[in-house]
Amino acid sequence: MLPSFLDQIRISLASERLTLVRLRGGLRPRVAAKQIIECPAPAGDAPWRAALEALACALSQAEWQRAEARVVLSSGLVRYGLVPWSGALHSPQEQEALVRHSFAKVYGDRVTQWTMRWSTAGKGAPSMTCAVDKGLLDGLRALAKPARLRLQSVQPYLMAAFNQWRRQLKGQTAWFALAERDRLCLALLHHGQWQHIRSRSLAGGLDAQLPILLEQAHAMTELPASGNVYLHAPEHPAPRFPADSPWSLHTLAWPARRGLLPMQDGAYAMAMSGDH
Structure with a gap:
């Protein structure tokens, strides 16, 4: 059959x-x-x-x-990175060599056991890279x-979820925050280009942890310590930032499907995020 x-x-x-x-x-x-x-x-x-x-x-x-x-x-099963744009690259093989070298500087010889993928960025823009x-x-x-x-x-x-919401972030300078049950991934876009990415374990509620992690991640950028944060967190209650927070939080609501309800079935959101 x-x-x-x-x-x-x-x-x-x-x-x-x-x-x-x-x-x-x-x-x-x-x-x-x-x-x-x-x-x-x-x-x-x-x-x-x-x-x-x-x-x-x-x-x-x-x-x-x-x-x-x-x-x-x-x-938690993927390593992410950003590779600066280079006008000296003329083939996919050269691009892969650069991506692999950038991971090797951080992870050493382990990269020989990884498969690399990267986004195609415009001239002058860094490429988002990942390794599995x-x-x-x-x-x-x-x-x-x-x-x-x-x-x-x-x-x-990260890629599957971002592609669902990319129209809402198009052209903005904003953080995209992806919260799993026990992990948080933060990615910064500046005028539609990837600028920073960080993934780490999530201990405690999003109310307490997200502002701290945003502050830590922001310290590694040169942008103002404020702005829009778009949060995709279907397994967590919607967090509330303090009234004086410099961040403007936008919670992205996971859409219902026939047989899946956002309030009850958030644990299935990761599997369904590849469906867009």
């Missing part, structure tokens, strides 16, 4: 959780199945291995087979084939 390409499976992987959603239908797909599997990563092991093993078990079940699939990766363990990508491809899944894409949560 051929895969049913009217069915879509959305998958998200984090260091301690696997999420799956099966969509069925055409123009207005509905949720046919959904599942969250908690899978804490053993100390000292690759942070993605437990989630990948949980995915292998899930894909042995018929409800997660024979479909098109998109995978979204937690910021080859073992994770190879594992996803290996699991897709026996489950009769056609793997359409594997992308970082």
Whole structure:
């Protein structure tokens, strides 16, 4: 039997959780199945291995087979960076060499085991770069084939979520804040160009942590310590900044889907963010 390409499976992987959603239908797909599997990563092991093993078990079940699939990766499984524009680059191979060198300066020889990707920036603009363990990508491809899944894409949560809201940030100088259950990623755009990115563990509520992390991240820029913050945090209550805060907070509401409600199903937002 051929895969049913009217069915879509959305998958998200984090260091301690696997999420799956099966969509069925055409123009207005509905949720046919959904599942969250908690899978804490053993100390000292690759942070993605437990989630990948949980995915292998899930894909042995018929409800997660024979479909098109998109995978979204937690910021905890991705390394981000910015590479300055260079007019001396003339091929993708030269661009990759520059990206790999920039990561090697921070992470050393580990970069030989990573797959690199980068955005195409305009003249003079830095490129957003990311790196993912080859073992994770190879594992996803290996699991897709026996489950009769056609793997359409594997992308970082930051990129998938930002692409949903990029029209609202177009041309602005603003922070895009992406909060997962236990991680926060902050990215600064200045006139539509990436200027700064930071990802770290999130301990405590967003009310207390987000202003602190914004202040710390801002200290590494040359822009005024104020401005707009666009927050995508479907697993957290909407935070409130103090009345005298220099930041203007805009909470991005995760849209409802047939079978998923924002107030109840925020844990599925990462998996669904690849669907835009």
